[in-house]
Amino acid sequence: MYDISIIGAGVVGCNIARELSKYDLKISLIEKSYDVSNGASKANSGIVHGGYAAKHGTLKSKFNVLGNKMYEKLNQELNFGYRKTGGLVIGFEEDDLQKIKELYENGLKNNVENIKIIERKQILNIEPNINPKVKYALYSEDVGITSPYEFTIALAENAVENGVELYLNSQVKDIKKEKQYFEIYFNDEMIRTKYIINAAGINSDKIAKMVNANNFKIIPKKGQYIIFEKGTGKKFNNVIFQVPTKKGKGVLVTSTYHGNLMIGPNSEETDDREDISTDIETLKNIIKTAKMSYPDLNMKKAIRTYSGLRASSDKKDFIIEESRIKNFINVSGIESPGLTSSPAIAIEIKNILSKIGLDLIKKEKFSKYRKPIIIQKELSDEEVKKLLNEEGPKKIICRCERVYQEEIVDALTRNIEVKTLDSVKRRTRAGMGKCQGSFCSSRVSELIKKYKGVDPETYKNQWELLKKLKKLT
Ligand SMILES: Cc1cc2nc3c(=O)[nH]c(=O)nc-3n(C[C@H](O)[C@H](O)[C@H](O)COP(=O)(O)OP(=O)(O)OC[C@H]3O[C@@H](n4cnc5c(N)ncnc54)[C@H](O)[C@@H]3O)c2cc1C
Known part of the structure; x- marks a missing residue:
């Protein structure tokens, strides 16, 4: 009998697993794929967002701001790769300035620190490779970049070291609610657990439906990217965003944590929860839009395309709550800024569990450090x-x-x-x-x-x- 079973080993499930592994609990983490971080958590922009873009009053804004502040310390403990870079939301016309002002005001309401509106000369001082036609920008110093899959892997390794039992290749097929516990069915196994945390990303609505805890629907939205040779990312220090559109934060130009230039994503609704293909027409549009920010973009340096599926929900905000089924907690609709928010979401889950009656007793021995795998080296x-x-x-x-x-x-x-x-x-x-x-x-x-x-x-x-x-x- 487990105390807690977490379904889904993406960045959200792994943050929750690691946070709860600080307490005297028997925990299982169940993942359908052959590895952790094989869903949205491996295929996103890797941006630790500043918190000015998420609409004030939403869970997205609350956990974005809290999560952003947690990265520095987490990286010191888990060595996954993170650095604060700053971010610029750039505009070219008067209309854009209006939107930049709205973002700025929204940021202030969200209690985001270190944001200001700057103009052309200052922008080009900070980022000389930006399109010189730029006129205005919102400058947010607390934006950062991380390696999202390394973060998830690090969290999972540390959670396992602290006693969490990880089941890979284990697709949850059914859940039965008994009086005092749940039965979870996967492969030829059945496990019992007192609490379930549903962190199954784009499938979280299907998991919730298994126990009639679904009052929401996931509408997957695909985003495609192009990535360039290592070193190309040096052209920019900051993450370069364009003013957001109805479809989201728009195409960005950034360096990855490891120094590759990256452009993307778009946003398109899809019914297919498996399809992570990329297509030439979409990529052509991404290139065209990215060139607005970076006219000298050299496509000869492109090395790969990829895409990820956002778990957008019809509630249009994160869903983080005990469902109508007692002891079954949904962590669903975690689209962007979900990577940024994930460490703060994990704390919220701990608080919810405590509120609904779980005894949280701190372990005497919790090992908070995890050694890096990659060895930094400069070789000729x-x-x-x-x-x-x-x-x-x-x-x-x-x-x-x-x-x-x-x-x-x-x-x-x-x-x-x-x-x-x-x-x-x-x-x-x-x-x-x-x-x-x-x-x-x-x-x-x-x-x-x-x-x-x-x-x-x-x-x-x-x-x-x-x-x-x-x-x-
Ligand atoms: C294109 C794109 C760009 C983004 N950019 C950013 C960004 O720059 N910054 C940011 O903060 N956020 C960003 N996000 C959002 C961020 O990636 C997600 O919020 C985050 O990765 C969600 O993590 P998760 O653990 O909820 O989901 P996932 O990583 O998808 O994990 C869910 C897991 O559940 C597993 N699962 C599903 N069904 C079952 C089952 N039946 N049984 C067992 N396991 C199951 C899946 O295999 C998967 O591993 C972006 C997302 C996308 C798609």
């Missing part, structure tokens, strides 16, 4: 060439991203089962470079075979096959 091309043929921990496995063998081995031997190229990639960056894994994937596969005894391609193919098979039943 000559050094890399030499290390490619080296034997041992310092052998370079991924040439583009300069990943040592010891980093891959570290990722493979931690407390979360890692068996795919994809999972190694998100932990070490092997395969994220210019050649997109054509040099290193066979080398990484060898290490997976050696340390895990599986052929990752076979494993991945089987996973794809399994997904198709599941659709037949």
